[in-house]
Amino acid sequence: MDFFSVVTLFGGLAFFLYGMKMLSDGLERMAGGKLESGLKKLTSNWFMGLTLGVGITAAIQSSSAVTVMLVGLVNSGIMTIGRSIPIIMGSNIGTTLTAWILTLVGVESDNFWMSLMKPENFSLIFAFIGILLIMAGKSDRKKNIGSVLIGFAILMYGMKLMSGAVKPLANNPAFTSLFTAFKNPLLGVLVGLVVTAVIQSSSASVGILQALALTGSVSYGAAIPIIMGQNIGTCVTAMISSMGVTRNAKKVAVIHIIFNLVGTAFCLGIYCLADRLLDMAFVDMPIDAVGIAVVHTAFNVFTVALLLPFTKLLERLANKILPDLQEEKALMLDIRLMSTPSVAIAECEALAVQMSQVARTALSSAMTLLKEGYDSEKARQILDWEKELDQYEDTLGTYLVQLSSKRISEKDSLKVSKILHTLNDFERLGDHAVNLMEAAQELHEKGLQFSVKAQEELAVLHSAIEEIMVHTTDAYGANDGQIAHLVEPIEQCVDHLVTDIKARHILRLQAGECSIEMGFILSDVLNNFERISDHCSNVAVAVIALSHNGFDTHQYLREMKQDDEEYRRMRKEYGEKYRLN
Numbered sequence: 001m002d003f004f005s006v007v008t009l010f011g012g013l014a015f016f017l018y019g020m021k022m023l024s025d026g027l028e029r030m031a032g033g034k035l036e037s038g039l040k041k042l043t044s045n046w047f048m049g050l051t052l053g054v055g056i057t058a059a060i061q062s063s064s065a066v067t068v069m070l071v072g073l074v075n076s077g078i079m080t081i082g083r084s085i086p087i088i089m090g091s092n093i094g095t096t097l098t099a100w101i102l103t104l105v106g107v108e109s110d111n112f113w114m115s116l117m118k119p120e121n122f123s124l125i126f127a128f129i130g131i132l133l134i135m136a137g138k139s140d141r142k143k144n145i146g147s148v149l150i151g152f153a154i155l156m157y158g159m160k161l162m163s164g165a166v167k168p169l170a171n172n173p174a175f176t177s178l179f180t181a182f183k184n185p186l187l188g189v190l191v192g193l194v195v196t197a198v199i200q201s202s203s204a205s206v207g208i209l210q211a212l213a214l215t216g217s218v219s220y221g222a223a224i225p226i227i228m229g230q231n232i233g234t235c236v237t238a239m240i241s242s243m244g245v246t247r248n249a250k251k252v253a254v255i256h257i258i259f260n261l262v263g264t265a266f267c268l269g270i271y272c273l274a275d276r277l278l279d280m281a282f283v284d285m286p287i288d289a290v291g292i293a294v295v296h297t298a299f300n301v302f303t304v305a306l307l308l309p310f311t312k313l314l315e316r317l318a319n320k321i322l323p324d325l326q327e328e329k330a331l332m333l334d335i336r337l338m339s340t341p342s343v344a345i346a347e348c349e350a351l352a353v354q355m356s357q358v359a360r361t362a363l364s365s366a367m368t369l370l371k372e373g374y375d376s377e378k379a380r381q382i383l384d385w386e387k388e389l390d391q392y393e394d395t396l397g398t399y400l401v402q403l404s405s406k407r408i409s410e411k412d413s414l415k416v417s418k419i420l421h422t423l424n425d426f427e428r429l430g431d432h433a434v435n436l437m438e439a440a441q442e443l444h445e446k447g448l449q450f451s452v453k454a455q456e457e458l459a460v461l462h463s464a465i466e467e468i469m470v471h472t473t474d475a476y477g478a479n480d481g482q483i484a485h486l487v488e489p490i491e492q493c494v495d496h497l498v499t500d501i502k503a504r505h506i507l508r509l510q511a512g513e514c515s516i517e518m519g520f521i522l523s524d525v526l527n528n529f530e531r532i533s534d535h536c537s538n539v540a541v542a543v544i545a546l547s548h549n550g551f552d553t554h555q556y557l558r559e560m561k562q563d564d565e566e567y568r569r570m571r572k573e574y575g576e577k578y579r580l581n
Contacts, residue, residue, distance in 0.1 A: 012161025017204055019155030026147030046086045046311060053090020063095040063202065067238040067256055069343055072336035075249035085311045088256050092300045098203035099293035102159055102210050127153035140410040162211040185225040185272055189264065192229025202234035206296055210289040221283035224271060227296050228264045235260055251318040258314060263303030333399045341406045345415050348396055352419045353477045355392040358385050359429040360473045363532065366436035367462050374444035382437045389430035393423045418546045425535040432528045439525050451514055454522060457501045457580055464494050464578045465529055472536040481547030487540035489570035493578050494533035498526045500580055
């Protein structure tokens with residue numbers, strides 16, 4: 001090969017890999033949180049897991065990305081090892097789609113309709129449409145479709161450059177003899193393994209092999225072992241991603257390696273035995289891009305069919321190789337999930353919902369102490385919950401700041417904004433739970449008790465706070481703007497209740513029915529209740545903002561209180577419901 005051909009070959013490889021990355025990223029952003037919800041909800045049986053593995057890998061064009069995702073989900077304690085095995089197997093089948101797409105490069109025909117299938121005739125049109133969508137498209141979906149089209153065009157152009165660069169090698173005796181050497185099955189497996197391990201993509205290495213096959217110098221005998229080796233080489237990504245994770249997460253990578261090693265060993269053994277006994281003539285025949293796609297698909301489908309009945313055995317084998325030494329605590333969020341931002345954001349949402357439930361539980365328990373009397377055990381639990389909320393805030397805040405630097409969709413960006421805007425509110429609710437607990441403790445230690453009238457008034461306020469917390473956390477968990485609309489009228493009701501109770505306390509104080517010391521405690525409790533409702537309002541507005549794809553929250557609150565008939569109706573309804581006697 002001359003210098004220009006070498007430069008063209010490596011330039012084509014660069015275009016090919018970049019196009020595949022762009023295509024994969026665009027498809028992943030289009031799939032969004034559906035990847036995460038699918039992985040967690042649709043793996044109840046082996047068939048669903050297998051189908052999901054095929055579907056997701058075909059959708060994002062990367063079995064490595066799916067495996068890394070699984071390592072992160074198992075490391076976070078979200079998914080079990082057993083449920084990950086069928087998905088791993090399915091991903092091996094899903095990744096074969098790329099090879100079929102790349103067969104279009106070898107289309108040769110004078111027929112008009114067939115000529116339209118040639119990449120040089122349609123990829124530039126795809127690129128043109130893609131750049132128009134990116135530049136002129138207003139919606140996130142259109143921009144992502146544009147990225148997919150451009151990625152596909154670049155990938156096809158890179159493939160064309162590679163095949164053009166190696167075409168002169170068809171008559172080169174040294175090149176022909178090189179692939180004759182690869183007919184040694186073990187050497188072929190080794191070459192496929194090393195090339196795939198270096199570029200960390202079996203789809204890309206299969207594409208390179210297809211480009212070389214277009215020269216007509218690659219035989220079936222050389223290609224089959226290389227394809228088998230490529231399946232082992234793709235395990236390198238999972239091995240790298242499993243560094244520094246829990247042993248359970250490491251087992252995902254181990255199962256991936258075992259699956260591909262056993263499948264390759266079995267198929268290679270059958271191939272070598274059949275070649276020796278039957279002297280198969282097709283082994284010396286040149287293979288084309290379609291033939292490589294057929295072999296790649298047949299090998300992966302056969303391997304899955306062979307090992308699918310033994311998923312439990314694979315799990316036990318992984319447990320033997322990596323026995324559990326001690327109980328390991330799963331990470332709240334795994335950094336590996338950032339390789340698939342939509343999945344990472346979905347996990348952040350799930351963790352934020354857990355945080356909201358902890359805050360709700362802590363407040364409910366603190367209000368119980370005020371109503372029913374102080375209990376030291378419950379008080380310690382409230383302090384533990386408050387520390388847990390601090391940990392949630394630190395973990396989620398740090399993770400989301402890192403995640404914000406990734407290229408994410410507009411919808412995902414709004415989700416990140418919602419979580420970041422509400423973290424402090426949930427953490428502060430924990431602080432208010434502690435404040436209420438300390439007020440109950442002070443009453444207990446000093447032997448004090450609110451007057452009967454004050455207890456009746458606080459009971460009404462307690463009920464309003466409980467309802468506003470229920471609506472807030474329900475709306476947050478379901479991203480339900482309709483439920484969130486119920487929060488603001490209650491918040492206004494709480495503000496008026498606090499004002500009325502303070503005014504009534506002053507009258508009791510003037511009548512000598514209450515002490516100044518009790519007044520300080522009551523005022524502290526009322527201020528905490530008022531702040532609790534304010535934080536609930538902040539959370540509800542963030543949920544509504546997400547459902548409307550963002551807006552000016554201050555303007556929304558102002559207009560709602562001035563012009564919204566439904567708000568006024570609910571405000572009146574809650575005023576009647578939580579009226580002081």
